[in-house]
Amino acid sequence: MSTSIQPRPPLNSDDLVMIQVQLGDTLKQLQGAHLFLTGGTGFLGRWLVESFLHFNKAHGLDARLTVLSRDPERFLASAPHLASDCLSFVQGDIRSFVFPNCKFTHVIHAATDASDRLNSEDPLKMFDVIVDGTRRILDFASQYSAKRLLFVSSGAIYGPQSPEVRNTSEEMFFGFAPNFPNNAYAEGKRAAEFLCSVYARNFNIAIPIARCFAFVGPHLPLDAHFAIGNFINDRIHARAIRVAGDGTALRSYLYASDMATWLWKILLQGESGQAYNVGSSDAISIRDLAMKIAIPAGLEVKIGSPTYPSRPGNQYVPSVQRAVEELGCKVNVPLDQAISRTIEFNTR
Numbered sequence: 474m475s476t477s478i479q480p481r482p483p484l485n486s487d488d489l490v491m492i493q494v495q496l497g498d499t500l501k502q503l504q505g506a507h508l509f510l511t512g513g514t515g516f517l518g519r520w521l522v523e524s525f526l527h528f529n530k531a532h533g534l535d536a537r538l539t540v541l542s543r544d545p546e547r548f549l550a551s552a553p554h555l556a557s558d559c560l561s562f563v564q565g566d567i568r569s570f571v572f573p574n575c576k577f578t579h580v581i582h583a584a585t586d587a588s589d590r591l592n593s594e595d596p597l598k599m600f601d602v603i604v605d606g607t608r609r610i611l612d613f614a615s616q617y618s619a620k621r622l623l624f625v626s627s628g629a630i631y632g633p634q635s636p637e638v639r640n641t642s643e644e645m646f647f648g649f650a651p652n653f654p655n656n657a658y659a660e661g662k663r664a665a666e667f668l669c670s671v672y673a674r675n676f677n678i679a680i681p682i683a684r685c686f687a688f689v690g691p692h693l694p695l696d697a698h699f700a701i702g703n704f705i706n707d708r709i710h711a712r713a714i715r716v717a718g719d720g721t722a723l724r725s726y727l728y729a730s731d732m733a734t735w736l737w738k739i740l741l742q743g744e745s746g747q748a749y750n751v752g753s754s755d756a757i758s759i760r761d762l763a764m765k766i767a768i769p770a771g772l773e774v775k776i777g778s779p780t781y782p783s784r785p786g787n788q789y790v791p792s793v794q795r796a797v798e799e800l801g802c803k804v805n806v807p808l809d810q811a812i813s814r815t816i817e818f819n820t821r
Contacts, residue, residue, distance in 0.1 A: 478550040479683065482821050484520070484691055485814065487528040487728040491805060495734045500528055500531025502741050506536045507576060509619075511538035511567055512583030513612060514548045517625065517685070519692045520733040526557055531597040539563055540578070541584070541742040543569055567606035572613050579632065580614045581740060582607060583625040585661075596657030603661030607668050615676040622678050623740040624669045628686040628791055634787035639756070643684070643748045643795055666748070672791045673745050681743025683736055686752030686791045689811045691818035700759055701726055705815055713773040719780040720760025722789035725753040728811035729806055738800045748792035753804055766812060 522540065529536050537559045542548050546560035563573050567584045584606055593597050594691045598611070607624070614622045618759070628650065631645035649656050666682060673680040674797075693699060695706035700716075701724075735751045743749055757765075763774045794800045796802040806814070 475575070478547060480604075481551055481692070482818065483552075483554045484523050485818070486797060488691075488814070489521050490522055490816065491730050492524045492734045492737070493528040493531055495805070496528065496737055496741075499530050499738065499741050499787075500534065501528070503534050503536045503579070503742070505534070507580040508536065508538045508579045508581065509541070509577045509613070509743075510538060510581045510583065511606070512585065512625070514542050514544075515583070516688070516692045516694065516729075517732070517736070518583050519552070520690070520729050521583070521736065522555060522560070522731045524730075524737070526555060526560065529559055537561070539573065539800045541565060541567065565587050568602065568609055571712060577614070577617050577619050577700070578621075579740060580610065580622040581625070581736075582610045582622065585612075588760055593655055596654045599657040600659065600661040600664075600757045601659070604664045604668070608664035609679075611668055611672040611676075612676055615672060619678060619741060622669075622680045623736065623743070624665065624680060624682045626662045626666055626682050626748070627659070628684050628789060629664065630663045630684065630750065633734070633736070634788045636759055638788075640790050640792035641750070642755050642792040643750060670746055679745035681739050681745060682748040683739045683743075684749045685732075686750065686789065687726050688727045688729055688732050689808075689815055690732070690813060692729070693815065695819065700724070700765075701762060701812075704763050705812065705819070708766050708770050708772065709797045709816060709819055711770065711772065713746070713775050714763045714767045715775045715777065716759055716763050718759070718779045718787075719778045719795070720763065720776050721780055722759045722809070723756040723786070723790055724762070725756050725790045726762075726811065727751065727753040727804065728806035728808075728814070731802075731806055735796060735800075735802045738802055739796070742800050744799070747795075748802065749796045750793050751796065752791045752793060752794050753808075754791060755804075755808070757808070758789045765809070 695702040
């Protein structure tokens with residue numbers, strides 16, 4: 474029996490205008506372009522699709538966007554406001570899709586959700602989806618002589634951040650246990666970055682890399698493994714906010730409109746073969762994050778386990794100096810506003 478799909482509302486126009494303004498004249502590079510996007514139906518992809526449709530119309534770019542999706546009809550049913558003559562779909566799996574018979578100038582490879590469940594229950598599938606999918610999209614881009622390809626990687630490739638390191642820069646790698654199957658996602662992204670470097674050299678494609686950290690904003694799943702999404706979900710339903718661990722882990726969060734702006738900048742201006750961290754450099758503990766979301770609503774925060782001073786620190790916070798200095802990226806939406814905008818979107 475099929476289930477009805479509840480359409481999601483469009484993004485706030487102020488967010489879309491902010492992306493357009495931050496990109497400015499850079500958008501001229503997309504005049505008459507044809508882009509191919511994988512992962513367009515997920516959190517990150519939805520922001521890229523909707524921002525593209527906005528600035529394509531606002532600037533009269535006469536550009537087109539083709540999105541790879543396993544179920545285009547379901548996606549459009551969930552977002553009917555995105556239907557447009559400049560948006561088309563190719564149905565298929567990232568590992569085996571049939572190459573469309575047309576030329577593309579730019580490719581964005583953003584497929585593969587960071588699924589904790591898939592990573593733990595079927596690490597071979599997780600690894601294969603990332604590596605084989607990346608190889609497929611690189612073959613596609615090289616066959617059609619695309620000028621630029623953005624590979625969306627992850628901060629997970631650095632390994633567990635050393636406690637004495639405040640912010641992880643692009644040159645820092647802390648190592649993995651090679652015999653630990655739960656590293657499938659991180660190892661897959663590392664292997665995929667290697668493939669990107671080889672194709673960039675051998676096929677003359679400019680391939681900058683975005684290493685994404687943690688985000689907050691409309692379309693972020695509120696019932697997955699993202700702590701901030703779970704906390705916001707508890708806030709919306711007036712429940713006590715539950716922290717699974719002791720709350721001392723450090724994270725940072727970039728609002729989704731800034732995330733989308735940075736990704737567009739990296740695609741259009743990033744140096745080929747160069748990796749750029751995408752995220753916020755301002756750390757906050759999970760305990761303080763829970764308090765920040767709970768207190769305005771008068772909700773209780775329940776900490777799952779006591780703090781042990783001997784326990785190693787847990788942090789996942791990037792340095793974004795390279796993106797700021799080389800590409801002019803910046804944080805426009807502070808965390809308090811990012812949280813309130815996310816709550817507002819999910820309570821319309």
